Amino acid sequence: MTAKQHIALTVNGRRVEAEVEPRLLLADFLRGTLGLTGTHVGCEHGVCGACTILLDGVSARSCLTLAVQADGSSVETVESLGSPEMLSDLQLVFREHHALQCGFCTPGMLMTATDLLRTQPLATDEEIRDGLSGNLCRCTGYENIVRALRAAAARRETTTP
Amino acid sequence: MSEAATRPKHVGSAVRRVEDPRLLAGQGSYVADLFPADALHVAFRRSEHGHARIRGVDAAAAAALPGVIAVVTAAELDGLVRPVRATSRMANYQATATRPLAAGKVRYVGEPVVAVLAESRYIAEDGAELVEIDYDPLPDIADPEAAAQPDAPVLNPETSSNILVDRSFSRGEPEAAMAAAPHRVGGRFRFHRKAPIAMEPRACLATIERGRGALTLHSATQIPGIIRDALADALDLPGHALRVVAPDVGGGFGGKASLYAEEMVVAALARRHGRAIGWVADRMEDILSTSHGFDEIVDAELGFDADGRLLALRADILGDIGAASIYPWTAALEPVQVASFLPGPYRLASYRGHVRAVATSKAPTGPYRGVGRPISTFVMERLVDMAAHRLGLDPVELRRRNLIKAEEFPYKIGSGIIWDRSGFQECLESACATIDYAALRREQEVARAAGRWIGIGVASYAELTGIGSRISAAPGMPINTGTETADISIDSTGAVTAKFGVASHGQGLETTLTQIVADELGARLADIRIVQGDSAAVPHGTGTYASRSAVLAGGAATLSARVVRQKLVAAAAHLLEASEADIEVEEGRVRVAGTDRELTFREVARAVYSEMGRFPRDTRPDLSASETYDPYFGTTASATHIAMVEIDPGTFSVRVLRHVVAEDCGRLINPMIVDGQVHGGVAQGIGAALLEEVIYDERGQIVTANLVDYLVPTAAEIPSLEVAHVESELPATIGGYRGMGEGGTIGAPAAIANAVSDALAPLGIEIAELPVTPERLFRLIQAARTQI
CATH class of the missing domain: 3.30.365.10 (Aldehyde oxidase/xanthine dehydrogenase, molybdopterin binding domain)
Known part of the structure; x- marks a missing residue:
């Protein structure tokens, strides 16, 4: 067993320090060590996107990232968006459009959507679908997720100067 | 027919889902989210062969690994958990058993052979890799047409051939009508095998209640009631000492609608070790071992x-x-x-x-x-x-x-x-x-x-x-899948709790059942809590599968809510000194029609349950009902x-x-x-x-x-x-x-x-x-x- 390593990072705006095994996945660190179980693990090989988080502001697979690789970084998870009592605009638009069913892919979808809305024009459905194509959903047929993102992109247009 | 059934208020509307806020905020409770810090983890060593005899298992290296608690084979589970057999009333059916671990031989790649119990999932998986299993390969039985031949090697020792079901349907004059038909088209059609791929891989977690020793199995399942009943037999436990809970479940599509070996192993080991034990599949073992479809x-x-x-x-x-x-x-x-x-x-x-x-x-x-x-x-x-x-x-x-x-x-x-x-x-x-x-x-x-x-x-x-x-949801199956029960009560605070045996895994049943109960009862949506996915909710329930829950649970909800509404109306009529026929129930209030004399559910409930002397002793109502629906x-x-x-x-x-x-x-x-x-x-x-x-x-x-x-x-x-x-x-x-x-x-x-x-x-x-x-x-x- 390799010796544990010290890491220090920011998670959802809070500074976190821990001693971790070098092989510990970031997803397991978030879920097991920090109790942030909103990040879900769906495939452990980087395909399904359920574990998507923002690493230094960019969407990343926490099942393909080691906790030690996040040393010195800033991590944002679904818990950073809003609470059940006070959902964020993006979460509200998902609810309004019924863009979730079982909810397992939803945290990853929300984090991918956060990244897409920050960086992509999302002017057409095709762009939205391409942007979402790294996140699998088995319940919704994507239709209502696309509609939610279309609405979120349109709202962004009207609210940003 | 009640007024509510003819003038629905919530049924038929696109009511926003009750489930959404917690799921959107990452505060759902899926099985893998529920592991206590001191839970032990199971990893399975699965068969790498399609068909082979197990000559021996060498567990020494795995058992010696620090953090490994036990390495378990089929023999060690004998006496702890009995195999379960899928029986049928169908003629020409050969039953086979579901065993916790493969005994004697393996029959497919991914069949669980050895369970490794350890302090973490990482160590359990390390241990599983260190297990050495010695196999004697047996003849391949992968091609269905070859396997159906009379001289094919037989996969299950308990059956006489590989043909487990043979059945015919006939109506009219099929041969004569076909021969006489002016035109015929036909061919050989092939529909290949699928994997359900719910986004949440299968998982289960058994915990032991301190003091009483009762076992609760949280499982990513569509059928908590069926699992409870099957495990009660397999583990020889009464239902009040065995509860199966399907918490938030990340999709099922049928793949989580059967009893699995892993559930048997985890439950048996938790009982043996007297502590929380769980298993979470990775995607590969989910594809290997979750039931496939079609083919x-x-x-x-x-x-x-x-x-x-x-x-x-x-x-x-x-x-x-x-x-x-x-x-x-x-x-x-x-x-x-x-x-x-x-x-x-x-x-x-x-x-x-x-x-x-x-x-x-x-x-x-x-x-x-x-x-x-x-x-x-x-x-x-x-x-x-x-x-x-x-x-x-x-x-x-x-x-x-x-x-x-x-x-x-x-x-x-x-x-x-x-x-x-x-x-x-x-x-x-x-x-x-x-x-x-x-x-x-x-x-x-x-x-x-x-x-x-x-x-x-x-x-x-x-x-x-x-x-x-x-009829059974599956042909010839001997268990009842044709009824569901709703247990609805208004408690002493006026809140409504409606309990069901169905088990939502994405369908939004908490929302749709709330809509039905609200309409039938005259309650506000926010006053109602739906309890489902828990074998302890009602005496018998099976779960959610076969496009049944809206019909069966919705029907049961309607029947129960109507009884509770009648009790509520009777109580309100007494309290408001009015005729029952003049009482209206709407939005969590009962009112004498055409007047401003009204009571909230809370006020009625307090009078019924808590205020002495409001009702004559022999007519004091209760505001609850449990009804079963069978379409x-x-x-x-x-x-x-x-x-x-x-x-x-x-x-x-x-x-x-x-x-x-x-x-x-x-x-x-x-x-x-x-x-x-x-x-x-x-x-x-x-x-x-x-x-x-x-x-x-x-x-x-x-x-x-x-x-x-x-x-x-x-x-x-x-x-x-x-x-x-x-x-x-x-x-x-x-x-x-x-x-x-x-x-x-x-x-x-x-x-x-x-x-x-x-x-x-x-x-x-x-x-x-x-x-x-x-x-x-x-x-x-x-x-x-x-x-x-």
């Missing part, structure tokens, strides 16, 4: 006359059910449903269907969204289109002539299933109107003239939903799908351009949720038609055990989906609901197969095998061009 070879022939009237249907079905019967559904579930539903929504006097379920060295098949009907619909709808081509008729016109008409219901089809009134014709017309079928055909002509491969496919189907106690037969849901596809002549990939569904699910409880169910079902149907295939090689090695090789559709492969609702005539179920959770997956593969065939009609290609991958299309097109 049939169907030889079928359809006879018809020059007017396109369908006369006779004949089919021979070979279902590759994998290693064994799954509990409780048995090996009959999937292939027998193909035979049962093959005649479809059509007027057809003569039918003969013969079906065999054959065991092979692959993961057991079980329920997967649609069960049998995606295949029966694929085959029948292909035959109907082939008949239309033969006669030069439009496929819509041929369906119009043969779909059962309103005045012909109830209609008994060749397998004995009876369709109650459902909008077969109306769905066809609605789908055509929604997509503008005539304009679509003109568009296709223009595209074809420009050399593009564009096709339009139509598929109509009917399914039996909300099945009651008259007895069930009811028919139906739909027509129309798809438009384009084939890329360079890559041979198929792109779905349009997909319209017109469906009749009776009264809609929540149209937003119904649309979502249809969307998801269609996406799975598109996956089944174009992408998804579990492949085993001739040695029984699975070659698609990850999401790189097993292709689930992404947002980029699914078109914008359009849904139209037809409400032909409400069925006799309470509330007028029909089940609709599976239909999308039933209609889509057939519509796409017909569309691809239509696109390639100039080459004379008829699609007979799904998924129609680029490689298959390439081969078909090459062969057709060689012939021309």
Whole structure:
């Protein structure tokens, strides 16, 4: 067993320090060590996107990232968006459009959507679908997720100067 | 009929889901989120062989690993947990057992052989890798046709052959009518094996109640009640010492609707060690060991006359059910449903269907969204289109002539299933109107003239939903799946709790059942809490599968809520000194009609339960009821799908351009949720038609055990989906609901197969095998061009 390593990072705006095994996945660190179980693990090989988080502001697979690789970084998870009592605009638009069913892919979808809305024009459905194509959903047929993102992109247009 | 049932307030509206805030905020409770810090983790060492004898297990290295608590083989579980057998009343059925761990031999790659118990999942997996299992390979039994031969080696020692089910259906004069038919079309159809791929891999966690020793198993399951009952026998525990809870469950689609070996192992080990023990599948073991779906070879022939009237249907079905019967559904579930539903929504006097379920060295098949009907619909709808081509008729016109008409219901089809009134014709017309079928055909002509491969496919189907106690959800299955109970009470604070035996795993049952209870009771949505997915909620319940929960739990909710409402009205009448007939209940208040004399639920409840002397001692009411609903037969849901596809002549990939569904699910409880169910079902149907295939090689090695090789559709492969609702005539179920959770997956593969065939009609290609991958299309097109 390799010796544990010290890491220090920011998670959802809070500074976190821990001693971790070098092989510990970031997803397991978030879920097991920090109790942030909103990040879900769906495939452990980087395909399904359920574990998507923002690493230094960019969407990343926490099942393909080691906790030690996040040393010195800033991590944002679904818990950073809003609470059940006070959902964020993006979460509200998902609810309004019924863009979730079982909810397992939803945290990853929300984090991918956060990244897409920050960086992509999302002017057409095709762009939205391409942007979402790294996140699998088995319940919704994507239709209502696309509609939610279309609405979120349109709202962004009207609210940003 | 109560006033509420005739003037619904919440039923029929797109009420926002109760489940959403917690799930959106990442505060859902899935099994893997519930592990206590001191829980032990199980990892399984699974078979790497399709068929082999276990000579020995060397656990020494694993057991010596720091952090490993125990290395467990089948022998060590003897006496702790008994095997469970999926029995059936069906003739010519051979039962097999579900064992916690493989004993003596392995029958498929991925079968659990050794369980390693350790302080963390990481260490448990390290330990599992260190286990040495010595195997003697046995003959390959991977090919279903070879396995069905009389001299084939037998996979399950407890059976005399690999044919676990052999059954025939016959009605009319199938042989004579077929011989006399002026026209016949037919062929060999193949629908390949699928994996359900719920986004949450299977998982379970057993905890032991301090002091009492009772066991609670949290499991990512659709059937907590069935698991509780099965494990109560297997572990020899009374129901009050064994509770099975399905918390938030990340999709199921049938894959979480059976008893699994891992649940038996985890429960038995938690009991032995007296502490929390759990297991979470990784994606590879989920694909290896969660029940697969479909996988049939169907030889079928359809006879018809020059007017396109369908006369006779004949089919021979070979279902590759994998290693064994799954509990409780048995090996009959999937292939027998193909035979049962093959005649479809059509007027057809003569039918003969013969079906065999054959065991092979692959993961057991079980329920997967649609069960049998995606295949029966694929085959029948292909035959109907082939008949239309033969006669030069439009496929819509041929369906119009043969779909059962309103005045012909109830209609008994060749397998004995009876369709109650459902909008077969109306769905066809609605789908055509929604997509503008005539304009679509003109568009296709223009595209074809420009050399593009564009096709339009139509598929109509009917399914039996909300099945009651008259028949089993799986043919011959000896357990009751035909009833559900709702236990509803208004407590001493005026809050409403409604408990059910169903188990939502994405369908939003907390929302739809809230809507029904609110309407029937006159309560506010926010006053109601739905408890479900917990075997302790009601004395008997099975779960959510087979498009049953809206019908059965919705019906039970209505019955119970009506009783509670009556009690509430009686109590309020006494308190307000009015006649019961003058009491109105609305929005959590009871009122004397036309006056301002009213009480809140809270005030009535306080008077009933807490304030002494408000009621005479012998008439003090309680505000609760527990009622059970049995729809007895069930009811028919139906739909027509129309798809438009384009084939890329360079890559041979198929792109779905349009997909319209017109469906009749009776009264809609929540149209937003119904649309979502249809969307998801269609996406799975598109996956089944174009992408998804579990492949085993001739040695029984699975070659698609990850999401790189097993292709689930992404947002980029699914078109914008359009849904139209037809409400032909409400069925006799309470509330007028029909089940609709599976239909999308039933209609889509057939519509796409017909569309691809239509696109390639100039080459004379008829699609007979799904998924129609680029490689298959390439081969078909090459062969057709060689012939021309």
